[in-house]
Amino acid sequence: MSRLLVECTYVYENPKANSGIQRVVRNVIRELPAKELGRECIPVVMLQGKLYEVKKLAPPPTKTWDLVSLRERLEQAANLFWLRHRTLESRHVFSQSVWARRLLYVGCRLFVFGCLSLPIRLLNLLLKNRHVSPRIAPLEHRAGDQLVLLDSSWHADFFPLAEQLKRDGVGIISVVYDLIPLTHPQFCDAGLVKVFNRWFDWIARTADGYVAISTTIRDQLRQEMVRRIGEQAVRERWFDYFHLGSELDLMDATHPVAPSLLQLFEQTEPVFLMVSTIEPRKNHAYLLDAFERAWAAGSQARLCIVGKIGWKCEALIERIKRHPQLNSRLFMFNNLSDQSLEHAYRHSTALVFPSYVEGFGLPLVEAMQRGLPAMGSDIPVFREIGGEFMAYFDLDDPQSLANLVIDMEHTGVFPAKRNLDQWQWLSWRQASAQLVERIEGHIDAAVVDRETACG
Structure with a gap:
């Protein structure tokens, strides 16, 4: 055998x-x-x-923190700490003095090592040597x-x-x-x-x-x-x-949909959804550029960004948190359950996915399998996955995405050659x-x- x-x-x-x-x-x-x-x-x-x-x-499910959960929380805390460091470093007293920035950095490194990095290393050692x-x-x-x-x-x-x-x-x-x-x-x-x-x-x-x-x-x-x-x-x-x-495997009916997400979809204005880890190749900055152009032209469309905070994204996170449309037309959720993500897929107007490069593009099939049309960057793998069922925009021109959003908002028609009613995809x-x-x-x-x- x-x-x-x-x-x-x-x-x-x-x-x-x-x-x-x-x-x-x-x-x-x-x-x-x-x-x-x-x-x-x-x-x-x-x-x-x-x-x-x-x-x-x-x-098995547990109500107490196990070692893996504790390590994950410490790693998340370390990522958030360095985001705060980047914000603090941009303030006047540090931006004007090399020595002040160096002192800030050394102090932060010592804090992270003692309070976060060292415990994470100890947990890794414990997890590596634990009993079978x-x-x-x-x-x-x-x-x-x-x-x-x-x-x-x-x-x-x-x-x-x-x-x-x-x-x-x-x-x-x-x-x-x-x-x-x-x-x-x-x-x-x-x-x-x-x-x-x-x-x-x-x-x-x-x-x-x-x-x-x-x-x-x-x-x-x-x-x-x-x-x-x-x-x-x-x-x-x-x-x-x-x-x-395409199925979401961590669905749990006992977990309620996040209240702030429910509130978002209680309004009538269209919601364009982005689902991915926040990192440079996912191209969230392009997304903001495109929607800012749409908003400047009078669009009432809303942009909902879903995904955990990744790497090399400090400036982007700062831009989102300081954005004048935050919690008005711009929303961000960094820790949604699959139950909440399913709700977002089911109630959004379209998925927007402006990645520079992908191996596949899992959110595309997760969205389209639920009847949510998808707009994606014009890259070969998206053409392979989406074919004529998707709409595509030019990564060199944010206005091309802004135009798709505005046109769909005004006409209610998704600009793809083929209707999603004919879409079929694999189950897991x-x-x-x-x-x-x-x-x-x-x-x-x-x-x-x-x-x-x-x-």
């Missing part, structure tokens, strides 16, 4: 993380095809140099298994174990979400660029096959592999893709099955090729 060992280490250790990759991992793991004749899919984690089968991905959870059980690998690196593994420390598995006859398959730290490093933290580049070198040497989340990324991936290891080595590997699903069950089927297709083809060569 062939076995796919589907790796989900980061999500197992960070069960409350809810960004794009974590959504994909949780949903694919939950919907893995059942055991059949000749095939078995097993979720696994690699911890402290050992392989474990995951019996339950999510921990009843949620997992030791798993013996065997030759012919296929290890599918589904999770965000660039920060992982399990590469020596994966290499040992490969020496023991286990195939390695890497799921690739995007190449943004390589192709657009200006949008990423310098540390991430370095770590991701090292990870990519590792998967280029180690993996037997690669599954991207769009044809756009599959083709970019192959080109980058040719550049790094040469055409001949690339021919020895296989490349494919699968598309993501179908997406998970597609991933497994495409991997198995390549494995079966490799077996046939070996038998042909031997025969």
